[in-house]
Amino acid sequence: MLSCGLIVAFPCLFGGLSLSLRRNCVHGHTSGSSWPDGSATVPKPPIDLARWTLVRTEQASDGGRVERPEPKVIVGAAIIRNGRVLACARSAPPEVAGKWEFPGGKVEPGESETAALLRECAEELAVRVEIGDRVGRSVRMAHGRSVLKVYLARLLHGDRPQALEHSALRWLSAAELDSVTWLPADAPIVAALRPLLAAD
Numbered sequence: 001m002l003s004c005g006l007i008v009a010f011p012c013l014f015g016g017l018s019l020s021l022r023r024n025c026v027h028g029h030t031s032g033s034s035w036p037d038g039s040a041t042v043p044k045p046p047i048d049l050a051r052w053t054l055v056r057t058e059q060a061s062d063g064g065r066v067e068r069p070e071p072k073v074i075v076g077a078a079i080i081r082n083g084r085v086l087a088c089a090r091s092a093p094p095e096v097a098g099k100w101e102f103p104g105g106k107v108e109p110g111e112s113e114t115a116a117l118l119r120e121c122a123e124e125l126a127v128r129v130e131i132g133d134r135v136g137r138s139v140r141m142a143h144g145r146s147v148l149k150v151y152l153a154r155l156l157h158g159d160r161p162q163a164l165e166h167s168a169l170r171w172l173s174a175a176e177l178d179s180v181t182w183l184p185a186d187a188p189i190v191a192a193l194r195p196l197l198a199a200d
């Protein structure tokens, strides 16, 4: 989906900080994901959030105003099966290739975190999942420009993950969590996951 153009509406001011809604012009569909057999779809939200972007504006050091986009949300799925979690080795870009992560990716404008996880698991692993509770805390990345949130998940319908975008997949027990090199942001989430796997 592409967004362009802007009309800034309803600004509200708190001290030096102002929050505004920016109206996007949106190209492409916003109806969410569906499985190839059409068996499950993610409903379109009642308000078309893809048409709006929250914009934070602050006072710059020279007295002018500077726009600070809200942090991008990256979601990950900690898919658990038989007391093991699915770890995925990144194939790109080169600086992180071979590092391990939870399947997932960026939440698109107007998309819920759950819908993004269902879409990413289908795109990356060709599996259908059920999303459960959050695991660990939100982790700020890229100098605060993005935030990583990981959710527990389980496979549906006996689906078997395929590495469509990763270079390798591994099912890790609690004792094996440190046998791979995770992306740095994942460390607190892996730590929070350990007792859950041990208890599974």
Ligand SMILES: Nc1nc2c([nH]c(=O)n2[C@H]2C[C@H](O)[C@@H](COP(=O)(O)OP(=O)(O)OP(=O)(O)O)O2)c(=O)[nH]1
Binding pocket: 074, 075, 076, 100, 101, 102, 103, 104, 105, 106, 107, 141, 148, 183, 184, 185, 186
């Ligand atoms: N999926 C995922 N990304 C993570 C994790 N930990 C972590 O630091 N990241 C980082 C790596 C990337 O910089 C970013 C995710 O971006 P991505 O490129 O995978 O997202 P995407 O699938 O939406 O990719 P694209 O459509 O923009 O190509 O978050 C994790 O556990 N899972």
